Amino acid sequence: ETGAPMACMYLLGNPDHYTSHKFRPFYWHNYKYEVMKAWSSEETVYDAETKPTKVVIGKSKTKYVGITQQMDYIHCPAKYEDVCLYDWIRCAEK
Numbered sequence: 001e002t003g004a005p006m007a008c009m010y011l012l013g014n015p016d017h018y019t020s021h022k023f024r025p026f027y028w029h030n031y032k033y034e035v036m037k038a039w040s041s042e043e044t045v046y047d048a049e050t051k052p053t054k055v056v057i058g059k060s061k062t063k064y065v066g067i068t069q070q071m072d073y074i075h076c077p078a079k080y081e082d083v084c085l086y087d088w089i090r091c092a093e094k
Contacts, residue, residue, distance in 0.1 A: 024089055027069070030068065030070050031069075031070050031073075031085070034074065069089065072088075072092065073088050076088070
C-alpha cells in the first residue's frame with residue numbers, strides 16, 4: 001500500500017525525498033586497503049592467490065586517466081599534494 005502523500009508525490013512527478021545537499025559515493029574499503037599497504041607488511045595486506053593485481057587505465061579524449069578514485073588521489077598532480085582526502089572526494093569530478 002502507498003499512502004496518500006506518497007501517491008501524490010508520484011503522480012505529480014516529484015521525488016520521494018528532499019535534501020539540500022548532493023552526496024558523492026565513497027568506498028572506504030578501497031582507501032583503507034591502500035593505507036594499510038603503507039603500514040603493514042605485504043603478506044598481511046595482500047595475498048596474491050586470493051586477490052590478483054589489476055591495473056586499469058582509461059583514455060579520456062587525448063589523456064590517460066586512472067579509473068578508480070583512490071588511484072586519482074594517490075597519483076594527483078603536484079599542485080594538489082596539499083589537498084586532504086575529504087576535500088578531494090568532495091570537490092573532484094571525473
